[in-house]
Amino acid sequence: MRAQTDMSREAVTYRLKQMEGLWLLGKALRKVKVVSKNGERKDRGLEIRAAIRAVLFKQWNPIALTDERMVDEYDAYIAPIYRILVTSRDQKQIIETLMRIERDEIGTALSDSNKLRSVATRLLELNVTIN
Numbered sequence: 001m002r003a004q005t006d007m008s009r010e011a012v013t014y015r016l017k018q019m020e021g022l023w024l025l026g027k028a029l030r031k032v033k034v035v036s037k038n039g040e041r042k043d044r045g046l047e048i049r050a051a052i053r054a055v056l057f058k059q060w061n062p063i064a065l066t067d068e069r070m071v072d073e074y075d076a077y078i079a080p081i082y083r084i085l086v087t088s089r090d091q092k093q094i095i096e097t098l099m100r101i102e103r104d105e106i107g108t109a110l111s112d113s114n115k116l117r118s119v120a121t122r123l124l125e126l127n128v129t130i131n
Contacts, residue, residue, distance in 0.1 A: 006104060015105075022079035044130055051126045052078045052085075060098060060119045062108045077101050085128045094120035 005011075056074040057065065065073055080101075084093050095116045102108050 005107070011104070018080060019076075021083065022076060025079040025082060048082070048126070048128050048130075049075075049078055051128075052081055052123065055119065055122050055126070056081070059122055060111070060116075062102045062106055062111055076105075081123060082128065085123060085126065089124060091117070091120045091124060094123055 053071060053075060056077060057071050060074070063073070077098075080097055081094065084090060084097065095113070098116050098119065099110055102110050
């Protein structure tokens with residue numbers, strides 16, 4: 001049975017702020033260009049987004065997708081995770097965010113806490129610095 005989505009004013013406002021955050025993150029990350037030591041231009045923002053996307057798809061994957069063409073299924077959750085990775089870097093906050101997403105937005109049964117701890121650890125291992 002699918003969990004009912006909270007449509008209270010606070011919940012809707014929260015989701016809208018998340019969507020705005022994702023839009024602003026995407027906009028900012030598209031502008032970031034890094035020049036490597038050999039002079040080759042790289043889009044660091046896209047690299048960071050791809051790294052977070054890979055962890056969400058390969059390790060978290062709460063709806064058990066197997067088709068690699070659906071790798072962007074969890075892109076809406078990159079911004080809140082990125083925000084944690086560049087601010088508090090708090091494993092507990094990442095786990096709570098993933099649990100909230102599973103419960104409130106995806107409507108699935110919550111993942112095992114050991115799995116979420118493993119996902120959070122992997123996310124914290126990512127280099128999310130722009131420079």
